Amino acid sequence: MRRVSHCLSVSAAAVAALWVLPRVCGAEAVTDSAAVSAQILALELAHNNAIARGDVAAVRRMTSDDFTFITQRGFLIGREQMLSGLAGGEFHYEYRELSDLKVRVYGDSAVVTGLSLHTVQQNGKESTDAYRYTRVYVRKAGQWLAVAWQVTLDDEDGIRRRLRKD
Numbered sequence: 001m002r003r004v005s006h007c008l009s010v011s012a013a014a015v016a017a018l019w020v021l022p023r024v025c026g027a028e029a030v031t032d033s034a035a036v037s038a039q040i041l042a043l044e045l046a047h048n049n050a051i052a053r054g055d056v057a058a059v060r061r062m063t064s065d066d067f068t069f070i071t072q073r074g075f076l077i078g079r080e081q082m083l084s085g086l087a088g089g090e091f092h093y094e095y096r097e098l099s100d101l102k103v104r105v106y107g108d109s110a111v112v113t114g115l116s117l118h119t120v121q122q123n124g125k126e127s128t129d130a131y132r133y134t135r136v137y138v139r140k141a142g143q144w145l146a147v148a149w150q151v152t153l154d155d156e157d158g159i160r161r162r163l164r165k166d
Contacts, residue, residue, distance in 0.1 A: 037103045040110045040137060043144055044101065047135070048116075052096040056087045063146045064138065070150040072131065091122040108139040115154060130154040 043062065050058035060083055067079035077085075085091060096118040104111045112135045119128040136148040 033105060036105045036110070040103045040105065040112060040144060041101060043137065044103070044112050044114070044135065045098070047146060048096060048098050051086070052093045052118075054086055054092060056083050059083060059086065064140065067146055068148050070148075072151050072153045091120050094119040094121060094126070095128075096120075110137040110139075110144070111135075112137070116151070 047059070047062050049055075050062065060079075063079050065079065067082075069077040069079075069082050071077065096116065099115045099117070101112060101114040114133055116131045116133055117128075118131075119126065130153075131151040132154045133149065133151040135146055137144045138147050139145075
């Protein structure tokens with residue numbers, strides 16, 4: 001839990017500056033490409049922090065009603081099912097850190113790719129994994145919302161070891 005707290009505090013300033021303050025101050029919609037990318041990056045960090053804390057209300061605010069999540073095993077999960085699992089304790093993150101983040105903006109859509117390293121308690125079992133992921137955001141009525149998220153198990157080292165044996 002200490003690692004989650006450390007990760008949360010590191011990105012708190014960025015989230016406040018780029019996500020919370022413009023909304024509180026009633027700032028105009030950000031249209032500059034670099035500024036939009038920074039806003040999406042701050043949203044991605046806030047989204048990650050909300051998931052790590054199990055903050056169901058925050059994740060709900062950051063996702064569209066038609067949000068879909070494709071798990072590492074290919075299961076398609078809707079927003080309410082994901083939120084229900086988070087609220088019901090089906091999974092709880094001990095540690096969650098993002099890296100290798102890339103943001104691409106296409107008008108009112110944005111794609112974020114990254115690497116998530118995390119330790120999770122899921123259905124009574126602990127596991128530590130790394131996932132490559134893609135999250136898609138769409139600007140609806142001036143607000144950026146996540147509409148899709150897909151994760152894939154990252155096992156680069158294992159793949160390299162197998163290739164060297166062949």
